[in-house]
Amino acid sequence: xxxxxxxxxxxxxxxxxxxxxxxxxxxxxxxxxxxxxxxxxxxxxxxxxxxxxxxxxxxxxxxxxxxxxxxxxxxxxxxxxxxxxxxxxxxxxxxxxxxxxxxxxxxxxxxxxxxxxxxxxxxxxxxxxxxxxxxxxxxxxxxxxxxxxxxxxxxxxxxxxxxxxxxxxxxxxxxxxxxxxxxxxxxxxxxxxxxxxxxxxxxxxxxxxxxxxxxxxxxxxxxxxxxxxxxxxxxxxxxxxxxxxxxxxxxxxxxxxxxxxxxxxxxxxxxxxxxxxxxxxxxxxxxx
Numbered sequence: 001x002x003x004x005x006x007x008x009x010x011x012x013x014x015x016x017x018x019x020x021x022x023x024x025x026x027x028x029x030x031x032x033x034x035x036x037x038x039x040x041x042x043x044x045x046x047x048x049x050x051x052x053x054x055x056x057x058x059x060x061x062x063x064x065x066x067x068x069x070x071x072x073x074x075x076x077x078x079x080x081x082x083x084x085x086x087x088x089x090x091x092x093x094x095x096x097x098x099x100x101x102x103x104x105x106x107x108x109x110x111x112x113x114x115x116x117x118x119x120x121x122x123x124x125x126x127x128x129x130x131x132x133x134x135x136x137x138x139x140x141x142x143x144x145x146x147x148x149x150x151x152x153x154x155x156x157x158x159x160x161x162x163x164x165x166x167x168x169x170x171x172x173x174x175x176x177x178x179x180x181x182x183x184x185x186x187x188x189x190x191x192x193x194x195x196x197x198x199x200x201x202x203x204x205x206x207x208x209x210x211x212x213x214x215x216x217x218x219x220x221x222x223x224x225x226x227x228x229x230x231x232x233x234x235x236x237x238x239x240x241x242x243x244x245x246x247x248x249x250x251x252x253x254x255x256x257x258x259x260x261x262x263x264x265x266x267x268x269x270x271x272x273x274x275x276x277x278x279x280x281x282x283x284x285x286x287x288x
Contacts, residue, residue: 178205206265207243209288
């Protein structure tokens, strides 16, 4: 009898064990495909997110490309002219005679907020702050904004680089072409703006500087720049940091030139140097 009961118990345990094994197998069979499906869904979501991100980047790049398209030479010059005219108009509307001196009636922030779209922060905090603090500089706007005048300069040169455009021009200011103006255009906030500007003595300005410093006021004395006459050549000299050579001479009755002196003028510092014939070297004699 005991043996019979033992056999029944063992049989029952085997059946129970088999049932549990089947349940475990069923659970594994059910859970495994769910894990595979979840991984596939994650991969699909990641792929979709990646594609969406790529599309967004492409859209932004397309928008930026449209906004900062390279200007032609004529467009670059016209851009500078338009910006300077706008600056003169805005400053003129605020310019007035105060109780004792010339002033701007608007605050600096009110004025420059109207110029932020066309001038870089560097220009606003530099040139415009100086003008605002010393309003007398704006008494003759043509000296600060020479391209705002109605007459467009005949000579302009535009130089392109990967990130900037540089406009060189030699406008007539008060009847003279004494300066070469340089405007650097760059992209800021996805817009073209004037990033920087400088002015250098032109060869004509070098002649004026020699006359002024040496006090050569006699009209019969010729003061002539001895070098190439094209603006492109003058720009090359500026970039090479060369000085302008000036020949001073008179003509005798036979129309033969008699040299009175040789000078060099630094177009950046406006320092005038005279050739000392005895020492055969140039000596500083003054600044224009």
